[in-house]
Amino acid sequence: MKVNLLSCDAQRPNKRAIAQCIADISSNISASLSNELAEILLEGDAVDFEVDDKNAGSSLRALRKLSIDYEIIE
Numbered sequence: 001m002k003v004n005l006l007s008c009d010a011q012r013p014n015k016r017a018i019a020q021c022i023a024d025i026s027s028n029i030s031a032s033l034s035n036e037l038a039e040i041l042l043e044g045d046a047v048d049f050e051v052d053d054k055n056a057g058s059s060l061r062a063l064r065k066l067s068i069d070y071e072i073i074e
Contacts, residue, residue, distance in 0.1 A: 001056055002073040003063075004048040005041050010067035013042055018066055025059035027052045041068070048073060 008018065015038050023034035027050045037047045051059050063070050 001051050001053050002048060003051050003059075004046055004071045004073050005037075005063070006046050006069040006071060007044065008041055008066065008068050014066070015039065015042060018042070018068070021062050021066055022047075022049065025051050025055060025062060 005022075015035075018041065019031070019034040019038035022037050023029055023031050026034070029037070029049055037049070041047045060070070
């Protein structure tokens with residue numbers, strides 16, 4: 001499943017927690033790339049990546065906990 005992260009609406013977003021979440025739920029993203037993607041997301045640009053289908057429910061729940069708006073592409 002492909003997910004597009006649109007924005008983060010948290011009052012004080014935690015970049016480290018967002019990067020860790022991206023690394024945990026993605027199927028092929030390293031820690032350094034997840035840090036870059038978190039920074040891009042917090043600057044206001046959308047980010048998309050592949051999520052393991054077996055973890056889809058918990059992955060989307062983790063994104064909601066971090067106040068990240070997302071859309072499912074596939």
